[in-house]
Amino acid sequence: MKVWIAGLVALLSLPFPLSQGLAHERMEHIKVPADYRGKKNPYWTDLRAIIAGSRIYKEKCELCHGPEGKGDGILGRTLDPRPADFTQSRMMAETRDDYLFWRVSEGGGFPPFNSAMPAFKEVLSEEEIWQVLAYVHAFSHIRLLEHRPGEEIQKGLPEEGEED
Numbered sequence: 667m668k669v670w671i672a673g674l675v676a677l678l679s680l681p682f683p684l685s686q687g688l689a690h691e692r693m694e695h696i697k698v699p700a701d702y703r704g705k706k707n708p709y710w711t712d713l714r715a716i717i718a719g720s721r722i723y724k725e726k727c728e729l730c731h732g733p734e735g736k737g738d739g740i741l742g743r744t745l746d747p748r749p750a751d752f753t754q755s756r757m758m759a760e761t762r763d764d765y766l767f768w769r770v771s772e773g774g775g776f777p778p779f780n781s782a783m784p785a786f787k788e789v790l791s792e793e794e795i796w797q798v799l800a801y802v803h804a805f806s807h808i809r810l811l812e813h814r815p816g817e818e819i820q821k822g823l824p825e826e827g828e829e830d
């Protein structure tokens with residue numbers, strides 16, 4: 667477990683060009699609304715945030731996005747359009763913070779998405795959205811998540827109530 671966490675920390679500390687690069691194909695025509703534009707995730711590499719995000723993911727996202735983030739959750743498999751595959755590192759690397767935050771906040775119930783992606787702005791706090799995005803982002807970076815990392819991560823969690 668120690669080794670695993672050390673590996674995670676090492677991998678997460680790599681500098682990844684998250685908000686650079688070309689636009690994601692679909693995003694070329696999609697403008698992030700002014701209310702969301704320019705927002706930045708304070709937590710991409712924060713292990714505590716990723717761990718907190720793993721709990722949120724299990725509860726709120728896994729059904730559709732799948733245990734490994736491949737878009738193949740029990741419900742996700744039945745949807746059209748299908749949920750995003752977060753293991754596509756190219757896609758994730760080309761997707762900007764503000765775009766992801768907007769998509770989780772407002773969901774997909776409007777054009778051009780017209781999808782079953784729910785809006786979470788009334789369900790999750792801003793901090794929780796960044797946490798779950800930090801976890802989702804880890805799917806694309808770490809083969810770490812190959813064997814249900816959610817579960818692995820949970821084992822290393824501090825006890826409930828043990829905050830700093």
Ligand code: HEC
Pocket residue numbers: 722723726727728729730731741742745747748749750757761766769770773774779780781782783784786798799802
């Ligand atoms: C009811 C099923 C469902 C649930 C639950 C769900 N999603 Fe989605 N999500 C989708 C679908 C379908 C899409 C693809 C269509 C779209 O982009 O709207 C999607 C797309 C997304 C995208 C956009 C990806 C991109 O590249 O454009 C993000 C980010 C996302 N989901 C994150 C989450 C997070 C985080 C949660 C949990 C807090 C979550 N989703 C819960 C169905 C779901």
